[in-house]
Amino acid sequence: MELLSGELEVEKHVKYILSVEKNKDSFESVTMEHLRMNGAYWGLTTLDLLDKLEIVDQDEVISWVMQCQHESGGFAGNIDHDPHILYTLSAVQVLALFNKLDVLDIDRLSDYICGLQNEDGSFSGDIWGEVDTRFSYIAICCLSLLHRLDKINTEKAVEYIVSCQNLDGGFGCTPGGESHAGQIFCCVGALAITGSLYHIDKDLLGWWLCERQLVQSGGMNGRPEKLPDVCYSWWVLSSLILIDRVHWIDKAKLARFILGCQDKENGGISDRPDDAVDVFHTYFGVAGLSLLEYPGLKAIDPAYALPVDVINKIFFGRK
Amino acid sequence: MSSDEEEEERIPISERKEWLDVKPIPQDEGLNPVVPIAYRDDFRETMDYFRAVYLSDERSPRSFYLTTEAIHFNPGNYTVWHFRRLVLESLGVNLHDELNFIESIAKVNSKNYQIWHHRRWVAEKLGTEVVKAELDFTKKILFLDAKNYHAWSHRQWVLQALGGWEDELDYCQKLLEEDIFNNSAWNQRYFVVTRSPILGGLEVMRESEVKYTVDAILSNPENESPWRYLRGLYKGDTSSFIQDPEISSMFLKVLKTKNNYVFALSLLLDLVCHGFELNEEFKEAVEPLRPSQPDPPESNFAIIICSVLETIDPLRSNYWTWRKSNVTS
Numbered sequence A: 001m002e003l004l005s006g007e008l009e010v011e012k013h014v015k016y017i018l019s020v021e022k023n024k025d026s027f028e029s030v031t032m033e034h035l036r037m038n039g040a041y042w043g044l045t046t047l048d049l050l051d052k053l054e055i056v057d058q059d060e061v062i063s064w065v066m067q068c069q070h071e072s073g074g075f076a077g078n079i080d081h082d083p084h085i086l087y088t089l090s091a092v093q094v095l096a097l098f099n100k101l102d103v104l105d106i107d108r109l110s111d112y113i114c115g116l117q118n119e120d121g122s123f124s125g126d127i128w129g130e131v132d133t134r135f136s137y138i139a140i141c142c143l144s145l146l147h148r149l150d151k152i153n154t155e156k157a158v159e160y161i162v163s164c165q166n167l168d169g170g171f172g173c174t175p176g177g178e179s180h181a182g183q184i185f186c187c188v189g190a191l192a193i194t195g196s197l198y199h200i201d202k203d204l205l206g207w208w209l210c211e212r213q214l215v216q217s218g219g220m221n222g223r224p225e226k227l228p229d230v231c232y233s234w235w236v237l238s239s240l241i242l243i244d245r246v247h248w249i250d251k252a253k254l255a256r257f258i259l260g261c262q263d264k265e266n267g268g269i270s271d272r273p274d275d276a277v278d279v280f281h282t283y284f285g286v287a288g289l290s291l292l293e294y295p296g297l298k299a300i301d302p303a304y305a306l307p308v309d310v311i312n313k314i315f316f317g318r319k
Numbered sequence B: 001m002s003s004d005e006e007e008e009e010r011i012p013i014s015e016r017k018e019w020l021d022v023k024p025i026p027q028d029e030g031l032n033p034v035v036p037i038a039y040r041d042d043f044r045e046t047m048d049y050f051r052a053v054y055l056s057d058e059r060s061p062r063s064f065y066l067t068t069e070a071i072h073f074n075p076g077n078y079t080v081w082h083f084r085r086l087v088l089e090s091l092g093v094n095l096h097d098e099l100n101f102i103e104s105i106a107k108v109n110s111k112n113y114q115i116w117h118h119r120r121w122v123a124e125k126l127g128t129e130v131v132k133a134e135l136d137f138t139k140k141i142l143f144l145d146a147k148n149y150h151a152w153s154h155r156q157w158v159l160q161a162l163g164g165w166e167d168e169l170d171y172c173q174k175l176l177e178e179d180i181f182n183n184s185a186w187n188q189r190y191f192v193v194t195r196s197p198i199l200g201g202l203e204v205m206r207e208s209e210v211k212y213t214v215d216a217i218l219s220n221p222e223n224e225s226p227w228r229y230l231r232g233l234y235k236g237d238t239s240s241f242i243q244d245p246e247i248s249s250m251f252l253k254v255l256k257t258k259n260n261y262v263f264a265l266s267l268l269l270d271l272v273c274h275g276f277e278l279n280e281e282f283k284e285a286v287e288p289l290r291p292s293q294p295d296p297p298e299s300n301f302a303i304i305i306c307s308v309l310e311t312i313d314p315l316r317s318n319y320w321t322w323r324k325s326n327v328t329s
Helices: A010-022 A027-049 A058-067 A085-097 A106-114 A133-145 A154-163 A181-193 A202-210 A230-242 A251-259 A279-291 A308-316 B003-007 B041-055 B061-073 B078-091 B095-106 B113-144 B149-162 B165-178 B183-195 B202-219 B224-233 B238-243 B245-256 B262-273 B280-289 B301-312 B314-326
Strands: none
Touching (some): A010 A027, A010 A279, A027 A279, A027 B078, A058 A085, A085 A106, A085 A133, A085 A308, A106 A133, A133 A181, A181 A202, A202 A230, A202 B314, A230 A251, A230 A279, A251 A279, B041 B061, B041 B078, B061 B078, B061 B095, B095 B113, B149 B183, B165 B183, B183 B202, B183 B224, B202 B224, B202 B245, B224 B262, B238 B262, B245 B280, B262 B301, B280 B301
């Protein structure tokens, strides 16, 4: 099945992303205020994948990002909010997009993250103690980008993640938790970054993951017997790539599904065809298409969820 | 504050006597706001007043009430929940009332991480006295959405931290009766069978669980969940799996319907690769399923099964081709 590059509405999606920031009355703007940092990451990464990042005023963004840093070293979702590991990663990722990680006090930030590791190796989201394998991924991804992975107890971190592995080869949010593609991405990504993929039975997990593709729609679900959602195009796909099993799905059909979730009039991508669009799904749709090597998109790193050229600068560029 | 009260006319905070001494603080957007934000006026006003008490760290009843209002507008705002917890602790608010509040919000925002985390924080403080309340609460949410990941996660925490295992297997049973396709309920069933301190563990439970699962498979062989559950029951013990006559009979029944046999064939393939010998009855059941464009003459049934799967599950044909290449003659 041939993919026509004309099918992705690049200009409309760019316009949509910029409008979300500027539309004063949108429900999305109103309810997203406290997680603006995540929104910035989703929007800006999408723009970069579409090779349109230069439209954005880099200095304004960076200035705003830095205003979101707390004295603890962690970042908040917006100015005058509290720090949380979720927004800390997004802040670092946004700075990475602009190749400005050097504006950070890296040691202070690393200390914040290290402080969130628990005795059993797991990570809390913030001072209130919520534990979830999402936070393990965030800590490991973030510290790796800052070349400070050695600051945490990596062995224990990996041990905890492995304890969340289920018999079907998948991972849940905590030990015994139902295997879920989002949690699987976090665990596989974290294991990949720490060089610990040998803990995974790639054939078993690969099969569970490729079974997420639904016959009728070509889209992916996150768990057995659930509906497809564009965001799983990222989580399932990146996981499959990290364990070298992506050829077990029908890539063309998945790409068709993602393209079918676009709002071709107003831009943006939704969770499934004909639903309302949002920045979150727009990012995951474009990122998924990038992993599928859709023509005209920049390549994205499946573990770090940042464009490959950004990752190359961080790991292979001049310091 | 119940949802009924919300529908009554809201008095702007600036007109409320008890707030006259406070100067609301608007969102700081800097000189050239990167992300200009607009609110409906009520929401904006609530957040402006919230910002004032948050920045002055006022831990008073009116602050507490304000967080309630802010949460009603936008329960995703984690800073509001954070401050609410600080105020709760300072004031020594009745935590049972707090559980009721959380329940009212959760029912309309059941996938919100902040709400679930807050619930756990409160429940943890109250301890074992709220075991029943927590199980009842998750039950109510699961009644609205039986696959809600947060609810299941909370329920697993409750069982392990506070107890209450007695009726859990029955609860899974009930949910599966309502929807045999509920993967979360199957997962919870496995959780209970393997971790409940009352039931005796997997070995003890295996026989009855196999019977239950086989029945589920026979009624809906296209259901992915019981197939996975079945594998889980035999974790690591393929030889028992192979020897179980209930399993053989189940396979034959599904294959003979010539319908919905993808999962049956896939599990059969795994067993054959582990040494399961197909008798004549099996071979006769698989033969009619072979694709109309036959392979070159083939006597290796593992390869035959792979060919069938390649044809009937083309979405994953690369996977089945790979399985075929791995079959040793």
